[in-house]
Amino acid sequence: MDNDFLNKLGIPRLIISLFLAFLVAAAFSFGLPMGQIFSAMLTRFGMNSLLVLAMIPTIQAGAGPNFGLPFGIICGLIGATLAIELDLRGFTAFFFAIGVSIPLGAIAGWLYGLLLNRVKGQEMTVGTYMGFSIVSVMCIFWLMAPYKSPEMVWPYGGDGLRVTVVLDGRMEQLLDRFLSFTVNGVTIPTGLLLATALCCVLLWIFMRTRTGLAMSVVGSNPRFAEASGLNVNKYRLLASVVSCAMGAAGIVIYSQSYGFIQLYQAPLYMALYSVSAILIGGASLQRATITQALIGTFLFNALLVIALPVANVAMDSDISEIMRVIISNGIILYALTRKEVGGDAR
Amino acid sequence: MTGAARLEMKNISKQYYGNRVLKGLSFSVNKGEVLSLVGENGAGKSTLMNILFGMPVIHSTGGFDGEIFLDGEKANIKSPEEAMKLGIGMVHQEFMLLPGFTITENIKLNREITKDSLLSKIFGKPMKWLDLPAMKADARQSMDTIGLGIDEMLPVRGLPVGHMQFVEIARELDKKNIRLLVLDEPTAVLTESDADKLLEAMKILTGKGISILFISHRLDEVMAASDKIVVLRDGEQIAETRPSETTIDRIAELMVGRKIESGEMVGRPPSELKDDYILEIRDLSVAMPGERVKGVNLDVKRGEILGIGGLAGQGKIGIANGIMGLFPSDGDVKKNGKTIKLNAARASLDNAMAFVSEDRRGTGLLLDDSIEFNIVATAIQVQGKFLTPGKVRILDSQAMTGLATNMIQELDIRCTGPGQLTRRLSGGNQQKVCIARAIILEPNLLFVSEPTRGIDIGAKKLILDHLVKLNRDNGLTIVMTSSELAELRSICDRIAIVYQGKLEGILLPTDSDRDFGLMMAGEYHKFHGKEAV
Incomplete structure (x- = not known):
């Protein structure tokens, strides 16, 4: 029984959970403001979850975690900047940004999927460099694009977008504040959590439709899929489309909660954080579930949130960024080297 | 002596x-x-x-x-x-040659003749130079011995297969102590x-x-x-x-001869099966590596169990794989008089045909998925079964589990439950899952390839019995491909023998061991001088 439980949880998750518990205890004993810390944990969980959920379709379709997520993220950034350019505010701006992001992300995912189908077996390497390249290409776009809104262009010269665009008064924390309330000093970002739940339900339904099931058959065994009359490339392409569209919508949710749109180099490593989060959650490179994505997102972000203040007090220096790099890269390394199979997808 | x-x-x-x-x-x-x-x-x-x-x-x-x-x-x-x-040398069935190297280099591989160089005086043997002229001379000598008259410095890549075979023999011959x-x-x-x-070269060697x-x-x-x-x-x-x-036919008989109790044979006499064909195969070619089919003509009678036998590599496995769209194929296949589109797995499945692949772990199973999902996966995709009704149709877990539980009972699949991953099942139980998956497609023509390969005796019998039961009770026509002649003879009504990618002939399970042996060796017509049944 104990062994069963341990197997299900997995040693890495056990270690990370214990480490997290240790940090929470330490934060408590240092007398840090726990209410703020827990609020931040919940917020970071909510703002990152859709980006992590976006990994599920490609993993399930056998293309591995979507290292090309920045491609989708950039489409989301275009949507968000367009909303500001058109001087939209509040939910209008938010839904406009989402509405533009998703189709753009889908197109990006389609192109990216065409590429993935040509490099089977090397999706992760190719995806990573694809993401890096597209981020660099888009740096030129942000400089050259004919945006006019004074909130976004460089104050001098009037050409090109700033590195960070402030969303104050546009859609800053729009979802976070929706129906939010405070218990024992912990602010619950109700709207954000509801949006996350909605995304989970939609993804859950999608993965159980005939199309979603076909996707996971393709990922599980392409030969089996062919023998069942399925077009393997088609479903891999579709997975890439869905994943990038989710990434595009995901960054809009992320930005509104963060309060800034980060352009230029910012999306560079976002895929890596999402990949490490879902792998921390117990997903393998072949199989991933929504639960794993959520657990992983929570552990990964909770750790980041609490590590900084604790480290500051305990060591008198800022090592949180170093911690984050060690954890995220270490987990990716761990996942790439292990051969065991993940849990059941459904 | x-x-x-x-x-x-x-x-x-x-x-x-x-x-x-x-x-x-x-x-x-x-x-x-x-x-x-x-x-x-x-x-x-x-x-x-x-x-x-x-x-x-x-x-x-x-x-x-x-x-x-x-x-x-x-x-x-x-x-x-x-x-x-x-001094024991071996020439393998598959070539063990390095394609990018020359014939000489292949022949002398790991037995290179070396001479001193400046570096070898300092660093020892690994730094010696190759003595290419001496190596060439050695290679030439071995090649001449067996009458291989081509340039010894040609690269092996691009040589005709016949020459590659001779290079292998020359390599063995070059080992002086052979x-x-x-x-x-x-x-x-x-x-x-x-x-x-080659036979001539063998005479030279024995000389x-x-x-x-x-x-x-x-x-x-x-x-x-x-x-x-x-x-x-x-x-x-x-x-x-x-x-x-x-004589050749005596050897053929000795090779095959098995005592099969007549009670073990369940095949029906030809008179019981009408000449009503469910499937007509004309000039079927299948590009399946290692099991190439080169123009097979074969008719399958409605309601029979047809066996396809033959030695490994002769193409018997390719027939079902080709018809089911798993390997590129060409030809004309008619089911109930209607032409089936080839190279399209979906078309074959839509025409009420199902396939249990010989490649159980590679093609037949989703190893990291549950038994229940394995059983229903194809039916969901092809027939839209096991989905909830309504606009957005999602997986109906209850129906899936219910059906899987029945199948587990019916086929006696030994497992911890319908949720167990198929990777953890034994070969025999995995095969039963594959059969269950094919059956719930409700086909009227079932292809089964190597159903008992690598599984234990108990499961073997159960699987064969179940196939016979499906055939007799449900009228399911079965085409079973197997390397085990005894197994084919125990349940089939007729057995087609494939030799070198073509149909050599059709025998009844009661025909003599000698006839089976001759057909599998491709010698049948030389002795009988008549067309196949």
């Missing part, structure tokens, strides 16, 4: 996990003699050669019993290197004229005092080339004879 035999194998037995695959073989080859080993796939030829070569697979599974003598000396061969040192050469189906990939040349162990499925070659013939069947040495004392 004076002195000891070149090779003497005494009372050789071998078990794999309690399964006896060789049962006390004893034979000997004299200097300059050719001994042929013949037998069906799985008769024990490869195991025997592995023992002779000291392959790790033998020693990692508990070794073998019996003794081997080389020129009267007891040989204790524990590794392929030792076998080579003792005493015994094993040729494992050397003519399988050769054209007839190349095969004739030099080299003894040869020759393995071939082509019985006419065996008759022409050998001094002695040893027939193996199911790991037993059935006969040792000489070409002058026997």
